[in-house]
Every structure is written in structure tokens, then in C-alpha cells.
Amino acid sequence: MNIKHIFIAFVAAAFCQMAPAQTVVEDFKPSSVNQPGKMFPQVNSEGRVRVSIPAPNAQKVQLDIGGVKYDLKKDDKGVWTGESAPQVEGFHYYQLNVDGASVPDPGSLYFYGASRWGSAIEIPAPDQDFYAQKDVPHGLVSQKMYFSKVTNSWRRCFVYTPAEYDKNPSKRYPVLYLQHGSGEDETGWPTQGKANLILDNLIAAKKAVPMIIVMDNGYATKANASAPSKSAFPFEEVMINEIIPMIDASFRTLSDREHRAMAGLSMGANQTITITMNNLDKFSYIAGFSGTSNYPRTEAIDVEKFMGGKFKDGAALNKQIKLFWLGLGTVEPAPFPGSVKAFRNMLEKQGVKYTYYESQGTAHEWLTWRRDLNQFAALLFK
Amino acid sequence: MNIKHIFIAFVAAAFCQMAPAQTVVEDFKPSSVNQPGKMFPQVNSEGRVRVSIPAPNAQKVQLDIGGVKYDLKKDDKGVWTGESAPQVEGFHYYQLNVDGASVPDPGSLYFYGASRWGSAIEIPAPDQDFYAQKDVPHGLVSQKMYFSKVTNSWRRCFVYTPAEYDKNPSKRYPVLYLQHGSGEDETGWPTQGKANLILDNLIAAKKAVPMIIVMDNGYATKANASAPSKSAFPFEEVMINEIIPMIDASFRTLSDREHRAMAGLSMGANQTITITMNNLDKFSYIAGFSGTSNYPRTEAIDVEKFMGGKFKDGAALNKQIKLFWLGLGTVEPAPFPGSVKAFRNMLEKQGVKYTYYESQGTAHEWLTWRRDLNQFAALLFK
Numbered sequence: 062m063n064i065k066h067i068f069i070a071f072v073a074a075a076f077c078q079m080a081p082a083q084t085v086v087e088d089f090k091p092s093s094v095n096q097p098g099k100m101f102p103q104v105n106s107e108g109r110v111r112v113s114i115p116a117p118n119a120q121k122v123q124l125d126i127g128g129v130k131y132d133l134k135k136d137d138k139g140v141w142t143g144e145s146a147p148q149v150e151g152f153h154y155y156q157l158n159v160d161g162a163s164v165p166d167p168g169s170l171y172f173y174g175a176s177r178w179g180s181a182i183e184i185p186a187p188d189q190d191f192y193a194q195k196d197v198p199h200g201l202v203s204q205k206m207y208f209s210k211v212t213n214s215w216r217r218c219f220v221y222t223p224a225e226y227d228k229n230p231s232k233r234y235p236v237l238y239l240q241h242g243s244g245e246d247e248t249g250w251p252t253q254g255k256a257n258l259i260l261d262n263l264i265a266a267k268k269a270v271p272m273i274i275v276m277d278n279g280y281a282t283k284a285n286a287s288a289p290s291k292s293a294f295p296f297e298e299v300m301i302n303e304i305i306p307m308i309d310a311s312f313r314t315l316s317d318r319e320h321r322a323m324a325g326l327s328m329g330a331n332q333t334i335t336i337t338m339n340n341l342d343k344f345s346y347i348a349g350f351s352g353t354s355n356y357p358r359t360e361a362i363d364v365e366k367f368m369g370g371k372f373k374d375g376a377a378l379n380k381q382i383k384l385f386w387l388g389l390g391t392v393e394p395a396p397f398p399g400s401v402k403a404f405r406n407m408l409e410k411q412g413v414k415y416t417y418y419e420s421q422g423t424a425h426e427w428l429t430w431r432r433d434l435n436q437f438a439a440l441l442f443k
Numbered sequence: 444m445n446i447k448h449i450f451i452a453f454v455a456a457a458f459c460q461m462a463p464a465q466t467v468v469e470d471f472k473p474s475s476v477n478q479p480g481k482m483f484p485q486v487n488s489e490g491r492v493r494v495s496i497p498a499p500n501a502q503k504v505q506l507d508i509g510g511v512k513y514d515l516k517k518d519d520k521g522v523w524t525g526e527s528a529p530q531v532e533g534f535h536y537y538q539l540n541v542d543g544a545s546v547p548d549p550g551s552l553y554f555y556g557a558s559r560w561g562s563a564i565e566i567p568a569p570d571q572d573f574y575a576q577k578d579v580p581h582g583l584v585s586q587k588m589y590f591s592k593v594t595n596s597w598r599r600c601f602v603y604t605p606a607e608y609d610k611n612p613s614k615r616y617p618v619l620y621l622q623h624g625s626g627e628d629e630t631g632w633p634t635q636g637k638a639n640l641i642l643d644n645l646i647a648a649k650k651a652v653p654m655i656i657v658m659d660n661g662y663a664t665k666a667n668a669s670a671p672s673k674s675a676f677p678f679e680e681v682m683i684n685e686i687i688p689m690i691d692a693s694f695r696t697l698s699d700r701e702h703r704a705m706a707g708l709s710m711g712a713n714q715t716i717t718i719t720m721n722n723l724d725k726f727s728y729i730a731g732f733s734g735t736s737n738y739p740r741t742e743a744i745d746v747e748k749f750m751g752g753k754f755k756d757g758a759a760l761n762k763q764i765k766l767f768w769l770g771l772g773t774v775e776p777a778p779f780p781g782s783v784k785a786f787r788n789m790l791e792k793q794g795v796k797y798t799y800y801e802s803q804g805t806a807h808e809w810l811t812w813r814r815d816l817n818q819f820a821a822l823l824f825k
Contacts, residue, residue, distance in 0.1 A: 096559060096560050097558075097628075098558075114544055114546075115543065115544060115545075116541070116542055116543050116544035117542075117543040118502060118503065118542040118543040119501075119541070119542040119543060119544060120500060120502075120542070121500065122544070139543060157544075157546070159498070159501070159541045159542060159544045159546065160498055160499075160500040160501040160502070160541060160542050161497065161498050161499040161500040161501060161521060162496055162497065162498035162501060162504070162539075162541045162546075163497075163549065164496075164539070164541065164544075164546040164547065164549055165546065165547045165549065165553075167545065167546055167547065167559065167561070170560060171547075171553045171560055176479075176480075177478060177549065178478050178552060178553055179549070194588070194597050196590065199587075199588045199589075201585040201586065201587060201602075202585065202586045203583040203584065203585040203586070204583065204584045204585070204633075205581075205583060206576070206581045207581075208578065215576050220583075227693060227694070230612045246479075251586075311609060312609070
């Protein structure tokens with residue numbers, strides 16, 4: 062190391078020491094998804110998450126969010142507090158780490174995501190009004206249990222019926238089947254997805270027609286098989302042979318293909334495109350939120366081989382499919398932008414009409430998918 | 444200390460060392476209310492709870508259940524494991540303590556009780572069949588949102604409609620209003636209370652008539668008031684002026700007093716007796732599970748003063764009330780046995796007819812209340 066290098070190192074070290082400490086804007090408020098009466102976690106106007114937990118005998122406590130672990134500091138009462146870097150607006154799963162134990166934050170409500178029930182936080186979005194609980198007629202979200210012979214198990218779905226459903230006892234309604242992503246379950250859309258509130262608001266504003274929404278579990282394990290599958294099978298068999306007939310028998314549905322849609326996010330998008338393209342006699346509206354059936358591949362799609370050549374004849378598909386809809390957040394990580402783009406290129410090359418929506422500034426998370434539903438549902442059954 | 448004392452101390456120490464270690468029966472199985480795929484917590488045939496959590500850098504990890512903290516032991520991989528003394532059969536809230544931090548167990552599902560969302564475990568009961576998910580027609584559990592002017596807030600209730608409800612679009616049904624206890628909320632009865640499964644099974648066996656069950660939140664805070672109240676007020680105002688009219692307008696109810704019941708557990712029992720006795724024009728069936736309106740007092744009730752003298756005229760009450768029902772677990776702690784006994788003494792002295800049920804071997808927890816509902820619902824609306 063010569064004199065020049067030493068000088069540079071000295072200046073760099075001095076600069077680092079002189080750099081002002083990271084300024085945190087002190088306008089934190091309790092998260093909107095806290096447990097009743099809990100003051101922490103909190104969020105500030107920068108989107109930082111501040112957590113606080115008593116752990117008087119711990120040596121190290123961390124906030125684990127967005128793939129980064131942030132050290133908390135202990136006060137003289139044994140309470141550890143600290144905050145994350147600013148998070149992108151939307152809904153984020155997180156956890157605390159107490160001396161190596163990864164645990165839920167006792168202050169937050171719990172949600173199923175990332176393959177576990179655990180903590181999450183809402184970073185407020187400027188457009189949160191479209192999924193807010195407002196003074197409009199509210200539909201019901203009903204838990205429906207049914208026995209599946211395919212999986213030899215009891216399964217559960219949640220069914221949204223619009224506010225007018227019980228006031229029109231002879232009217233029948235179109236149905237949207239709406240699926241969650243990998244590591245999530247049937248509670249995702251009616252809870253953090255806010256599907257019911259989005260539809261309540263759309264229907265009250267006459268932007269969407271009243272419809273039934275069925276939110277089921279995208280994991281299915283064949284009886285005698287060892288592990289649940291992420292692929293469309295055997296969920297396709299459950300969907301086509303069990304869920305749809307059960308819903309048509311239990312609710313006042315319009316049961317023709319013109320009045321049945323399917324949409325899903327991420328893994329659910331992949332499943333949706335596969336299941337609907339295999340069953341175009343049953344679906345006429347198709348949507349993939351942050352996902353397509355070529356996932357995780359980003360290379361150009363060979364339309365002859367892809368999904369058995371189902372996208373070869375664009376003109377024929379355009380006659381059958383009333384709406385093919387794709388959505389993506391602008392700050393989603395790889396491989397989603399690449400694989401969705403490759404899928405779009407294939408659609409365009411084959412002349413398959415589709416609608417594409419970009420959620421500005423959102424990641425691979427529920428704010429993107431709430432916006433997708435808000436856009437897509439407004440186009441359905443018209 | 445003389446020789447004799449030293450000798451005694453020596454013998455005592457030797458005896459302690461020689462005493463066999465507490466024998467734990469090694470037939471542990473994952474709890475029925477674990478998160479998907481989680482192997483811990485576990486329960487054995489003695490009713491011991493075994494938990495296990497990785498916490499490689501922790502100094503002390505404990506299982507906190509039934510008011511006792513049990514030390515766990517760390518293995519060479521940093522995983523802490525240990526078990527409780529045998530727990531009474533039924534449903535118990537618990538938590539873990541990691542170096543002083545009280546946190547939920549990442550292995551369990553979470554329930555609202557003890558004024559927080561957190562871990563719980565089910566100690567299997569010999570009579571669990573009556574609340575099991577069986578191959579019978581299942582009703583819906585629907586989430587209903589409504590705006591309360593009394594509290595100036597959105598409130599939520601869960602509504603059970605029997606399996607036949609949607610198959611008989613012109614039939615109307617009697618209604619049971621069913622309330623949770625202190626530190627719990629409207630999720631208690633449809634989740635750990637298993638109210639829907641109990642009624643599904645009773646109705647399928649023709650032991651109960653098909654009915655609607657409304658499970659609301661017993662806490663209500665007057666608009667402009669500071670804190671929610673444990674007393675019947677202002678919940679009585681919400682119940683009488685808002686919930687009942689809202690339910691009668693939203694569901695196909697029979698809305699006369701002969702077809703309306705109210706029951707509650709603990710705090711909810713106290714509220715039930717107060718609300719129904721204040722509104723005998725609206726209710727004809729009344730039940731208190733593990734609670735009465737003289738709680739926490741155990742002394743003899745002065746019938747002239749108690750609740751404004753509402754129990755003075757037993758003969759008149761017997762004409763108005765179709766069923767007055769009380770239940771209690773045989774191993775409930777004070778003051779419940781004493782206060783319920785004082786209440787029963789008062790009823791007997793006044794000649795008020797009532798039915799009394801004891802749940803054998805159960806505590807102040809949900810197995811007692813599941814049994815209460817199973818007994819009480821079978822007597823309703825007949």
C-alpha cells in the first residue's frame with residue numbers, strides 16, 4: 062500500500078465517520094394489522110417498520126423482514142426496539158429473532174404466508190381506499206367445508222357472496238375462482254388479499270357486476286401420495302370434478318362457461334392458466350397475477366411444445382376466451398418479469414389478445430394482487 | 444447445625460438423588476391444532492405437552508402453560524425441548540418464554556384468548572366425537588360485517604346457518620345468540636368452540652332442530668368512551684338495538700321471543716343473564732356456561748336487591764322462560780363453583796325452574812363449554 066492508497070483510505074474512513082447517522086423520521090404509528098390494543102409494531106411515513114419486545118435476558122434480538130435482519134437495541138428495562146430500512150408499500154410477512162429463535166411478533170395479527178402462520182405488516186399505500194372498509198353494502202364471506210374423494214380429506218374454501226345475494230333469492234350469479242400463491246392457503250384472499258372489500262367497493266360503485274368468488278386451497282395431495290403438489294395436478298382434478306360441482310350445487314350460480322372465471326397469483330397464476338386452458342369448455346375468463354405457466358423459465362417459449370401446443374391457434378383462442386388478463390408489479394424480483402415477458406411475447410407472436418396491467422412500485426406481494434383483482438374484476442361478465 | 448441435623452440433611456439429599464426421575468410416557472403425537480406440517484407441539488396419553496424450538500443462542504427457554512413455567516433443555520444442535528406436567532383434557536392457551544421474551548410457539552395454530560392471539564393446544568378428550576368433523580352435512584360459518592352507531596365502529600359477527608338453509612329458501616329458523624368469555628372474541632365459538640361442528644353433528648343425528656347461531660363480540664365501547672366494558676353495558680344496547688334487528692333483516696329468522704335464545708360462557712354468561720332478564724320480551728331460552736350475574740361474589744344473594752329484584756317472582760318467571768340452563772366444569776377454580784352455587788341457591792329459593800349440567804373433569808376452558816353447547820342446543824326450540 063503506497064502513500065496515495067493510505068491517503069485514500071484515510072479520507073474514506075474520515076468520510077464514513079463524518080457521514081450523518083441514518084435519519085429516521087419520527088412519525089411512527091401502530092400498524093393497521095396489530096392485535097387489539099397493541100402499540101407495536103409501528104410504521105412511519107418512510108415505510109420503516111419499528112418493532113419492540115420485552116426480552117430482558119436476551120443477548121441479541123433482530124427484526125427479520127424483506128430478507129434482511131436488523132439488530133434491535135435493549136433499553137434499561139430489558140425492552141428491545143429497532144427499525145428496518147424503508148419497505149416498499151404493501152403487505153409484508155416478517156418475524157423476530159430472539160437469541161436464534163425465529164418467532165412471531167406478539168404484537169401483530171397472524172397470517173398464513175411463507176408456509177407458516179406468522180407476523181405481517183401493512184405499509185400504507187396511497188391508493189388504499191379501494192380496499193378500505195367503507196360505508197357500502199357488505200357481502201358475506203362464508204366458510205364451506207367439503208369432502209374430497211381425490212385427496213381423501215376434508216377441504217375448506219371461502220365463498221364471497223355479494224351483499225344483494227340474500228335479497229334476491231331467485232337470482233343466479235357468475236363465479237370467479239380465485240387462487241393464492243405458493244406457501245399460502247385459502248385464507249389469503251379473504252384476509253390479507255381483501256377480496257371481499259375490493260368487490261364490495263367495486264359493486265357499490267357499479268364498476269363490477271355482483272358475482273360469487275370462491276377461494277380454495279391450491280395444494281392437493283392425491284390419496285396415497287406422500288406430499289402436496291405445487292403443480293396444477295392433482296388440484297386440477299379437485300377443481301374440475303369436485304369444487305365446481307360442489308359450488309354449483311351449494312350456491313345460486315350461473316354454471317355455463319360464459320359466467321365462470323378463474324384467476325390466481327404466482328403459483329395460482331401458473332395453475333390457473335394450466336387448468337383453464339385444459340378446460341376451455343368450462344372457463345371464458347382467465348387471469349394470471351404475477352405468474353404464468355412457463356415459470357420459472359425466461360427464455361423464448363416454443364409454442365409447438367409448450368402446454369401441448371395449446372397456444373398455437375391464436376385466432377381460435379380469441380373466439381373462445383372472452384378475456385385473457387395478465388398483471389405484474391414493477392418492482393418484482395426475477396424470474397417473474399422475465400417469465401411473464403416471455404409468456405407475453407408468445408401470446409403476441411401467436412396473435413392471442415390479452416390485457417396487461419402493471420402495478421406501479423409494488424413487489425411480489427399482496428398490494429400488487431389487490432390492485433390486479435380490482436382491475437380484473439371490473440372487466441368480468443360484461 | 445448439629446450432627447443430627449447433618450445426618451438428616453445427608454439422608455434427605457441422598458433420597459432426592461435416589462428418587463426416580465419423573466417418568467414420561469413416550470407416546471407423544473403432534474397436536475391436532477398444529478400448523479400444517481409441524482411436528483411440535485405434541486401431546487402424550489398422560490396429557491403432557493411437549494414443545495421444541497431451535498434457539499441456539501438462548502440461555503433459558505420455558506414452556507408457560509396452566510400458570511406454570513417448565514424449563515426446556517438444549518441439545519447439541521441448539522434445539523430446546525421439554526414437557527409440562529399432565530394437563531386436564533380440553534383446550535389450553537400457552538406460550539413460550541425465550542430469555543424473558545413471551546412469544547407464540549411457531550409450531551401451533553393461533554387463537555384469540557387470554558386477551559391475545561397466541562398458541563393453544565388440545566388435550567384429547569374421550570368424548571371428542573361430538574365435536575369431530577364427520578361425514579354429515581355441514582352448515583356455513585359466515586362473516587358478517589355491520590356498522591354500529593352505538594360504538595361508532597365496524598363490528599363483526601360470525602353466523603352459522605345449518606346445512607339445509609340454502610336448500611329451503613322459504614323456511615325461517617330460530618336463532619341462538621352465543622357469546623364468548625373475557626379476553627376472547629367472536630372467533631372463539633366458531634374456532635376453538637367448534638360450535639358449527641357440534642350443531643352439524645346434533646342436527647344430523649336429529650338431536651337438535653336446525654337453527655341459526657350468531658357469535659358476536661361481547662366487548663363494546665360507547666362512542667366517545669375510553670375503554671371497552673366487560674359488563675353487559677353497552678353491549679346490551681348493541682345486542683338489542685343493532686345486532687338482533689340486523690340479523691333478522693339479513694337472515695331468514697323466526698323473530699319472536701319463542702324462537703330466540705341467548706347463551707354465553709363466563710363473562711358472556713354474566714352478560715347473557717343480565718341482557719335476557721332485562722329483555723324477556725325478546726328471549727325465552729337462557730343459558731349461562733361457567734358463569735352467572737353475581738360473579739365474582741359467592742355469598743348468598745339478596746333477591747330483593749339483586750338485578751333490581753328481577754328474580755323475586757319465580758312463578759311468573761317460570762311462565763315466561765321456556766328454559767333456564769346452567770353449566771359448570773367439576774374442576775373449575777374459584778370463584779366459579781361458589782358464585783354459580785350461590786346463584787342456584789337463589790333460583791331454588793325463589794322456585795325458578797332451571798336445568799343444571801356438570802361437565803366431569805373439565806376446567807374453566809373450551810371443553811366444558813363445547814359440552815355445555817352440546818347439551819343446551821339439544822333442548823332448544825322444542
